[in-house]
Amino acid sequence: MEKRPDRITETFKGLSERGEKALVTFITAGDPDIASTKDLIFELERGGADIIELGIPFSDPMADGPTIQAASERALKKGTRLADVLGVVKEVREKSGIPIVLFGYYNPILSYGLEKYARDARRAGVDGTLIVDLPPEEAGELKKELDRRGIELIFLLTPTSDEARIRTVTDKASGFIYFVSVAGVTGARSSLSADIEKYIRKVRRFTTLPLGVGFGISTPEQARDVCRHADGVIVGSAIVNIIAANSGKTRLRKVRDFVSKLKKGTMARQGRETR
Amino acid sequence: MRNPDKKGHFGVYGGRYISETLMPAVIELENAYRKWRNDPSFREEFGYYLKEYVGRPTPLYYAERLTKKAAGARIYLKREDLCHTGAHKINNTIGQILLAKRMKKTRVIAETGAGQHGVATATVAAMFGLECEVYMGEDDIRRQSPNVFRMKLLGAKVTPVTSGSRTLKDAMNEALRDWVTNVYNTFYIIGTVAGPHPYPMMVRDFQSVIGSEAKRQIRELTGGFPDMLVACVGGGSNSIGLFHPFLDEPSVKMTGVEAGGLGIKTGRHAASISGGRPGVLHGNKTYLLQDRFGQIIDTHSISAGLDYPGVGPEHAYLHDTGRVDYRVITDAEALEGFKALTVSEGIIPALESSHAVAYAIKAARTMSKDSSIVVCLSGRGDKDLDTVSRAFDYKL
Numbered sequence: 001m002e003k004r005p006d007r008i009t010e011t012f013k014g015l016s017e018r019g020e021k022a023l024v025t026f027i028t029a030g031d032p033d034i035a036s037t038k039d040l041i042f043e044l045e046r047g048g049a050d051i052i053e054l055g056i057p058f059s060d061p062m063a064d065g066p067t068i069q070a071a072s073e074r075a076l077k078k079g080t081r082l083a084d085v086l087g088v089v090k091e092v093r094e095k096s097g098i099p100i101v102l103f104g105y106y107n108p109i110l111s112y113g114l115e116k117y118a119r120d121a122r123r124a125g126v127d128g129t130l131i132v133d134l135p136p137e138e139a140g141e142l143k144k145e146l147d148r149r150g151i152e153l154i155f156l157l158t159p160t161s162d163e164a165r166i167r168t169v170t171d172k173a174s175g176f177i178y179f180v181s182v183a184g185v186t187g188a189r190s191s192l193s194a195d196i197e198k199y200i201r202k203v204r205r206f207t208t209l210p211l212g213v214g215f216g217i218s219t220p221e222q223a224r225d226v227c228r229h230a231d232g233v234i235v236g237s238a239i240v241n242i243i244a245a246n247s248g249k250t251r252l253r254k255v256r257d258f259v260s261k262l263k264k265g266t267m268a269r270q271g272r273e274t275r
Numbered sequence: 276m277r278n279p280d281k282k283g284h285f286g287v288y289g290g291r292y293i294s295e296t297l298m299p300a301v302i303e304l305e306n307a308y309r310k311w312r313n314d315p316s317f318r319e320e321f322g323y324y325l326k327e328y329v330g331r332p333t334p335l336y337y338a339e340r341l342t343k344k345a346a347g348a349r350i351y352l353k354r355e356d357l358c359h360t361g362a363h364k365i366n367n368t369i370g371q372i373l374l375a376k377r378m379k380k381t382r383v384i385a386e387t388g389a390g391q392h393g394v395a396t397a398t399v400a401a402m403f404g405l406e407c408e409v410y411m412g413e414d415d416i417r418r419q420s421p422n423v424f425r426m427k428l429l430g431a432k433v434t435p436v437t438s439g440s441r442t443l444k445d446a447m448n449e450a451l452r453d454w455v456t457n458v459y460n461t462f463y464i465i466g467t468v469a470g471p472h473p474y475p476m477m478v479r480d481f482q483s484v485i486g487s488e489a490k491r492q493i494r495e496l497t498g499g500f501p502d503m504l505v506a507c508v509g510g511g512s513n514s515i516g517l518f519h520p521f522l523d524e525p526s527v528k529m530t531g532v533e534a535g536g537l538g539i540k541t542g543r544h545a546a547s548i549s550g551g552r553p554g555v556l557h558g559n560k561t562y563l564l565q566d567r568f569g570q571i572i573d574t575h576s577i578s579a580g581l582d583y584p585g586v587g588p589e590h591a592y593l594h595d596t597g598r599v600d601y602r603v604i605t606d607a608e609a610l611e612g613f614k615a616l617t618v619s620e621g622i623i624p625a626l627e628s629s630h631a632v633a634y635a636i637k638a639a640r641t642m643s644k645d646s647s648i649v650v651c652l653s654g655r656g657d658k659d660l661d662t663v664s665r666a667f668d669y670k671l
C-alpha cells in the first residue's frame with residue numbers, strides 16, 4: 001500500500017509554522033441525516049475548521065452529555081450505519097483533503113470487523129480514529145490493523161490522568177492527544193478549569209505529539225484561552241446545538257458563521273508554549 | 276488457572292473498556308480491593324455485617340411440597356429472599372461500601388433495574404452515613420414503585436433516567452456519566468458481575484457467600500453435593516455467587532436461567548447468551564443483545580431485574596467452556612413458577628427468582644427421586660405484586 005500523506009501531522013505542522021492553532025470541529029454523522037452531513041463538513045471547512053471529527057452514532061453513548069446523546073439518537077433513527085459514515089468520508093474526499101477523524105464507541109466497530117473497518121476506513125480516506133471506551137490496554141488488535149494502513153489511533157488524556165496513565169497513553173498514541181478539559185461528559189460549559197495549563201505542561205513532559213483540548217469549549221473566547229497553552233481546540237456540542245436548532249440553508253450559514261468566529265480564536269498570533 | 280487474569284479477562288471476555296477519565300478510578304479501586312480482600316480486619320467486618328445485619332447464613336430449605344409437585348429430584352431453596360432488604364443484592368453492597376469507607380469516598384452511586392440493588396445500596400449508605408444517588412430507568416420506576424419509595428425513605432436521591440430504553444442499561448449509562456463527573460469523591464457500587472475489571476471479580480467474590488454456605492448446608496442435609504444448581508441470570512450476580520464455589524466439582528451440573536420474555540423467536544426477550552453475540556458494553560466484553568450493526572437493542576422481560584442486554588463476562592466464559600448450561604424461561608413460564616412456589620410452599624418469590632423456580636420444576640421432573648437440585652431463591656416477590664396482579668388479572 002502506498003504511503004499516504006499524514007494529513008493530521010501535516011496540518012498541525014503547517015498551523016504551527018503560521019503561528020496558528022488547530023480548530024477541530026465535531027458533528028455526529030447522520031444528524032439530521034446522512035445527506036446533510038457532507039454539506040455540513042464542507043461548511044465547517046469553509047468556516048475555517050482544520051480537522052473534522054465525525055461521530056459514529058451509538059445506542060449507548062456513555063461518555064456523552066445530553067446534546068450529543070440526542071444527536072446520536074436522531075442519527076440512529078434515520079438509520080445511519082458505520083458504512084454510511086465511511087460513505088460520507090469517501091464523498092468528501094472527492095473534493096477535500098481536510099483531515100477526518102472518526103469518533104465513537106467500540107461496539108459498532110467491533111461488530112463491523114476490525115480488519116474490515118481499517119481497510120474500508122483507509123479506502124474512504126479516514127485519517128484517524130478515536131474510540132472513547134477503548135483504552136490503550138484493550139486497543140492492541142485494532143491498533144495493529146490501523147497501523148498497517150496508516151490510520152492514527154488517537155487516545156484521550158484527562159485531568160484524572162496521573163503520570164503512569166500519561167506514560168501508558170502517550171506510548172501508544174499517534175496523530176494528536178485529545179485532552180479532556182474536565183472530568184465529565186461532553187457538552188457545552190460556561191467555564192473551564194483554571195488548571196488546564198498545569199495539566200498540559202504535565203502531559204508535554206511525556207510527548208511531543210500535538211495536544212488538542214476538548215469537552216466543554218463553546219465560545220471563541222474559550223477557544224482563544226485554551227489555545228494559549230494547547231495546540232488546538234475541539235468543539236462539538238456547541239455546533240451540534242446549532243444544527244439541532246436550525247434547518248436548511250440557515251443551518252449551514254449559522255454553522256459556518258460560528259466556526260469562523262471560533263477560528264479567529266485559534267488564529268490570534270501567540271507564542272508557542274515552551275516545553 | 277484462576278479467572279480472571281491480571282487485566283480482568285475471563286478467556287476473551289471481561290477486560291476494561293472505559294473512558295480514560297475512569298481509568299485511574301478503576302485502577303484505584305482494583306488496588307484497594309487487592310489490598311483489603313484478604314485483610315483480616317476487612318474479612319472480619321464483612322463477616323460481622325453479613326451475620327448480624329443481613330441475617331446470614333440464609334437457610335437452605337427443602338421444599339417438600341414443591342418437590343412432590345414436580346415428582347422428581349429433591350428441590351432445595353437457598354433462601355436469599357430472607358436477607359435484609361429481601362434479596363441477595365445486599366451481600367455485595369456491604370462489601371463495596373466497606374471498601375468505599377476505606378477509600379475515603381463520601382458519596383456512593385448505583386444503577387438499579389428492579390430496585391433491589393438500589394434499595395440495598397440506599398440501605399448500606401444510610402447505615403454508614405454516606406450520600407447516595409440511585410439511577411433508575413423511568414419505565415422501571417413505574418413498575419417497581421414500592422422500591423422507589425423505600426429508597427427515598429432511606430434518604431437516597433432517586434434520579435429517573437429518560438434516555439434510551441429507560442431501563443437498567445440506560446440507568447447504568449447515566450451512573451457512568453455521573454461517575455465520570457464526580458470521580459474524585461464518588462464510589463460507584465455496581466450491582467452485578469459486569470462492568471470494567473475489577474467489578475465482575477469483586478462482586479463475584481462478595482456474592483460467593485451464597486455458594487459457600489449452600490455447599491456446607493447441602494452436605495449437612497444430604498451428605499454430598501447436589502446434582503444440579505439453578506439460578507436466574509440477568510447480569511448474573513446471584514447465579515455466579517451460587518455457582519462459583521462449586522465450579523471445581525465436576526459432578527455438579529449448573530444451569531443459568533435467562534429471561535425468555537415473550538419467547539426467543541419473537542425477539543422480545545433479555546436472554547443475552549441464548550439470543551445474543553459477543554460485543555463490548557459498559558466496560559466489558561461479553562454476550563450482548565445487539566443488531567447486526569452493533570447497536571444495543573431494547574430488551575423485554577416481565578422481570579425488571581433481568582431486563583438487561585448484557586451478562587457478566589464470567590458467564591460468557593462459562594458458557595463457551597460448557598461448564599454452565601444456559602436456558603431460557605419465558606414470562607408466562609416464570610409466572611407459573613411464581614404461582615407454584617407461592618401456593619405449594621407459602622413463599623412469594625421475586626419474578627427474577629421465579630425464572631429459576633420454573634426451570635427447576637421442569638428439570639426436577641426429568642431427574643430421579645434420589646437426586647437433588649439447589650435453586651437460588653434470590654429475592655422475595657413483594658415488589659412484584661403489582662405486575663403479577665396485572666398479569667393474572669387479579670383485583671387486589
